[in-house]
Amino acid sequence: MGFFWTIVLLIVTLGLAWRFLGSYMAAVFDGRVTFLGWLERPFYRLLGTSPDREQSWQRYAASTVVFSGVFLLMGYVLMRIQGSLPLNPQHFGGVTQSLDFNTIASFVTNTNWQNYGGETTMSYFSQIGVLTVQQFVSAAVGIAVAIAVTRGFSRRKSPTIGNFWVDITRCLLYILLPIAFVAGIIMVGQGAVQTLAGPVSIHDAMNGVSQTIPRGPAGFMGPIMQLGTNGGGFFNVDLGHPFENPTALTNFVYMWLTLSIPFALTYTFGKMVGSVRHGVALLVAMVLIFGTWVGFTAYAEHQNNPAVAAAGVHSTVGNTEGKNSYFGDTTSALFNVSMTQTSDGAVDSSTDSYNPIGGFGPLSGMMLGEVSPGGVGSGLYTILLYAVIAVFIGGLMIGRTPEYLGKKIQAREVKLAGLAALVMPITVLVLTAVAVSLHAGRAGPLNAGPHGFSEILYAFTSQGNNNGSAMAGLSGNTTFYNVLGGIDMLIGRFGILIPALALGGALAAKNVVPASLGTFRTDNGMFIGLTIGVIVIIGGLTFFPAVSLGPIVEQLSHGKFF
Amino acid sequence: MITNIRRSIVTVLAFTVLFGFLYTFAGTGVAQAFFRGQANGSLTANGSRLIGQDWSKTPCPGHLPGSCVFQGRPDNLGPYSDIGRYKGDSPVGHPGDNPLVANGVAGGSGTTNLGPRSKELLAYTKELVAYWKARGVSPTPDLVTTSASGLDPDITPQDADAEIPMVSRATGISPARLRDLVNQQTQGRPLGFLGSPFVNVLQLNEALAKLRG
Incomplete structure (x- = not known):
């Protein structure tokens, strides 16, 4: 029953976020929210720009890429030299080259894949000055791009799609900063640590145990990591760590933070294009996929772990391996699906120890391209790409040039959407194939048999989708995995982001065709079904052979242990 | 290109100070003022x-x-x-x-x-x-x-x-x-x-x- 009410509370609170955060975000990006204007204006002057000076999609994309590149370089340098920087109470040395590359690529692309252990590798300076900053900034970049693409649908005969510098600044100041700060106070009140003091050593006279307990400023890093669907925690085990996720309440708030912006952006989209119904159609497609995945993953995790059952222990509380007792099985599964259907990737339980179909849930959720609801911004622009493909297919069926929101979808738009839809699966499958054919790749998995293959496939799927969730048994901190993973993440981010912006630019330049009786409706149940069909068929056909070698074989091999 | 690089460098510095250090330090201040026990590890x-x-x-x-x-x-x-x-x-x-x-x-x-x-x-x-x-x-x-x-x-x-x-x-x-x-x-x-x-x-x-x- 507890799980039922958890879902009810999640629906109600996310519904409120959808309506009110959604319209607030539309107001922010339309420039109607100005209470921090005194801070904004001097900053734009310093940059030599202003909200009226808009950019073409090419310039918008160039700003995005250069900005991310400069951040990447600076982050790389700062982590390399963290040994000589302040705020390093544990005296960690610089991060090694390949690990540094992987980590900074991971944070700049909003992935937050962790090949490092937070409390054993990163100084407080790196955690604050590189990783936390990126959790704000990479999220803002994603949202800004989604808004720019949205403008492509809403504008007529426009050569521009917005100003990148203004969009990210507004997103950071008006949306991300205030929500994260308030959530940080809740987290610390519940028990999350927030201190710049180093580890503490305590001797327990009752049992004779001496402990060295790492601490740090984790309480305020958690909220922005979740709100920006980043997912890379302060500690190695991320939100499984009681210092970062101390109670079932913080666990719930973390889920809400992750899901709020991606869902709410569909309202923002509807508002900005002048048809909330279109936003609702996208929302319904997202919710149906999300709900299905929560259902079967939670069901699978509510079954006993086969190894525990074979050792003769009966379970009424599901698979408890790798799960904290204060969360429980179904809550952990709900959390895990929430993090893999967004691009968040945080974990509060060990995905590697999930039952086969329980592990298939998060893996396949990422394979669908993370559109239900997807990462902040990236979820919206990716589902719009699928929507373009869906209207194209719909148009083919009725033999008419398809339109979406009155914009004619022609060869150029379909090519861009097709390109973006193919980049991720190709990258993921090629890199997985490379890894399983080389010794350096096969040395990675901890588990034997199909589960070992799942670990490799999961790693490249997660990084290619900028998720960051892991079947963490894989030894990812090798030059091989660091470099391949870093490339995977960069392609997965910019290989979709740039075509999406190009699509936005192409659409912005078009005029609107008035709707007629023959127009294919893009705000009704038929279209929702078609969009879901496109998402599931592209993901399913591309990845089915790979998945059947991993979780599906594992599920079918009853009674066998590897 | 040059403009983008110049703007990026200014932005990187400003954002690092504001969203990295000021955010964390302000958070630590609030945490230590109001939730001292929790913020230090519930010891x-x-x-x-x-x-x-x-x-x-x-x-x-x-x-x-x-x-x-x-x-x-x-x-x-x-x-x-x-x-x-x-x-x-x-x-x-x-x-x-x-x-x-x-x-x-x-x-x-x-x-x-x-x-x-x-x-x-x-x-x-x-x-x-x-x-x-x-x-x-x-x-x-x-x-x-x-x-x-x-x-x-x-x-x-x-x-x-x-x-x-x-x-x-x-x-x-x-x-x-x-x-x-x-x-x-x-x-x-x-x-x-x-x-x-x-x-x-x-x-x-x-x-x-x-x-x-």
């Missing part, structure tokens, strides 16, 4: 209320070690206490295959990462079942599986109930009184329905120590 004289400990080596004269206290999840127990299995692997830089080095070794949090059809997991689970059977405990799933962090400070009330025969035998306290103690220490779900009810092992053992005088 008691015996450890942190949020970080699990290994109770299995507690001396219990005349009985097996660890049987006169309530024990937590086996995050550092039996097969998982053997950090030697991972010797040569420094916990630094091997987060993926992080052993369950949570307590005692500075800075580790980890899980087994063993899959549901792992022979290794099966062997370890059998070992843990034997560990509990030797203490007269019929183990619940939590008592033979490790947590999401290697640091779970809690067990469920059912887990505590399963341990009552062991604790009763070693301390001479009647099962009925121990059951009362567990009930007193059981914390409900937040808002009445989130997550699972739980018992904090450190607080339970502190209360048990008081009961024994």
Whole structure:
């Protein structure tokens, strides 16, 4: 029953976020929210720009890429030299080259894949000055791009799609900063640590145990990591760590933070294009996929772990391996699906120890391209790409040039959407194939048999989708995995982001065709079904052979242990 | 291009100061002013209320070690206490295959990462079942599986109930009184329905120590 009410509370609170955060975000990006204007204006002057000076999609994309590149370089340098920087109470040395590359690529692309252990590798300076900053900034970049693409649908005969510098600044100041700060106070009140003091050593006279307990400023890093669907925690085990996720309440708030912006952006989209119904159609497609995945993953995790059952222990509380007792099985599964259907990737339980179909849930959720609801911004622009493909297919069926929101979808738009839809699966499958054919790749998995293959496939799927969730048994901190993973993440981010912006630019330049009786409706149940069909068929056909070698074989091999 | 680079450098510096350092320092200020205890790690004289400990080596004269206290999840127990299995692997830089080095070794949090059809997991689970059977405990799933962090400070009330025969035998306290103690220490779900009810092992053992005088 507890799980039922958890879902009810999640629906109600996310519904409120959808309506009110959604319209607030539309107001922010339309420039109607100005209470921090005194801070904004001097900053734009310093940059030599202003909200009226808009950019073409090419310039918008160039700003995005250069900005991310400069951040990447600076982050790389700062982590390399963290040994000589302040705020390093544990005296960690610089991060090694390949690990540094992987980590900074991971944070700049909003992935937050962790090949490092937070409390054993990163100084407080790196955690604050590189990783936390990126959790704000990479999220803002994603949202800004989604808004720019949205403008492509809403504008007529426009050569521009917005100003990148203004969009990210507004997103950071008006949306991300205030929500994260308030959530940080809740987290610390519940028990999350927030201190710049180093580890503490305590001797327990009752049992004779001496402990060295790492601490740090984790309480305020958690909220922005979740709100920006980043997912890379302060500690190695991320939100499984009681210092970062101390109670079932913080666990719930973390889920809400992750899901709020991606869902709410569909309202923002509807508002900005002048048809909330279109936003609702996208929302319904997202919710149906999300709900299905929560259902079967939670069901699978509510079954006993086969190894525990074979050792003769009966379970009424599901698979408890790798799960904290204060969360429980179904809550952990709900959390895990929430993090893999967004691009968040945080974990509060060990995905590697999930039952086969329980592990298939998060893996396949990422394979669908993370559109239900997807990462902040990236979820919206990716589902719009699928929507373009869906209207194209719909148009083919009725033999008419398809339109979406009155914009004619022609060869150029379909090519861009097709390109973006193919980049991720190709990258993921090629890199997985490379890894399983080389010794350096096969040395990675901890588990034997199909589960070992799942670990490799999961790693490249997660990084290619900028998720960051892991079947963490894989030894990812090798030059091989660091470099391949870093490339995977960069392609997965910019290989979709740039075509999406190009699509936005192409659409912005078009005029609107008035709707007629023959127009294919893009705000009704038929279209929702078609969009879901496109998402599931592209993901399913591309990845089915790979998945059947991993979780599906594992599920079918009853009674066998590897 | 040059404009983009110049703007990027200015933005990087401004954002690093504002969203990295000012955000974190302001947060730390608020946390330390209003939630000092929590922000510093919920520490008691015996450890942190949020970080699990290994109770299995507690001396219990005349009985097996660890049987006169309530024990937590086996995050550092039996097969998982053997950090030697991972010797040569420094916990630094091997987060993926992080052993369950949570307590005692500075800075580790980890899980087994063993899959549901792992022979290794099966062997370890059998070992843990034997560990509990030797203490007269019929183990619940939590008592033979490790947590999401290697640091779970809690067990469920059912887990505590399963341990009552062991604790009763070693301390001479009647099962009925121990059951009362567990009930007193059981914390409900937040808002009445989130997550699972739980018992904090450190607080339970502190209360048990008081009961024994």
